Amino acid sequence: EIVMTQSPATLSVSPGERATLPCRASQSVSSNLAWYQQKPGQAPRLLISGASTRATGIPVRFSGSGSGTEFTLTISSLQSEDFAVYYCQQYDNWPRTFGQGTKVEIK
């Protein structure tokens, strides 16, 4: 099983600042990497697939990069609605696995 690691578990950022969220895979997943956003009491929402392709309707301030084992989700200028938990997920091999999530909180 491919283990996805997200660290730190919590990231404190001020509104308007840039947030950088790392995700590491225990083995190469090529570009088969997705990012999801989950707000309290809501289902997760797809942000990014293919490591860097924004889903429909996702603002341009969200960007993804990386390939192989190292990936990054960047939020260029945090808005109030962006404070949430973010999960990375690999879809290169069975079983599809998620990272444990990074909570972005207001500093």
Next chain:
Amino acid sequence: EVQLLGSGGGLVQPGGSLRLSCAASGFTFYNHAMSWVRQAPGKGLEWVSGISGSGGSTYHADSVKGRFTISRDNSKNTLYLQMNSLRAEDTALYYCTRDSSKGLTPNNYFDYWGQGTLVTVSS
């Protein structure tokens, strides 16, 4: 608009059974593989089971293999998860999700999520 409406959750005793349903609308149901993903209270996400668009292929996580069965009725646009021999560690919010393509392969991500249905296993 894609909608996934889960139902069937509830409180069940250890060793009991439950069947979850997910009614899909807003897209051509048989053109997409579907999955169930769960989230234990305060925890992260775990993929549980997947099924191809035709229903001919299924795959289950090791943690539920032999106990859970995923199925679908394309004439009713409905996805199911039959859960038997339930354990306390199965307590979670179960999300119905749409896979990004028709075939059941590991190379799908989850492009739409339902609101989740809560399963609690406790005596």
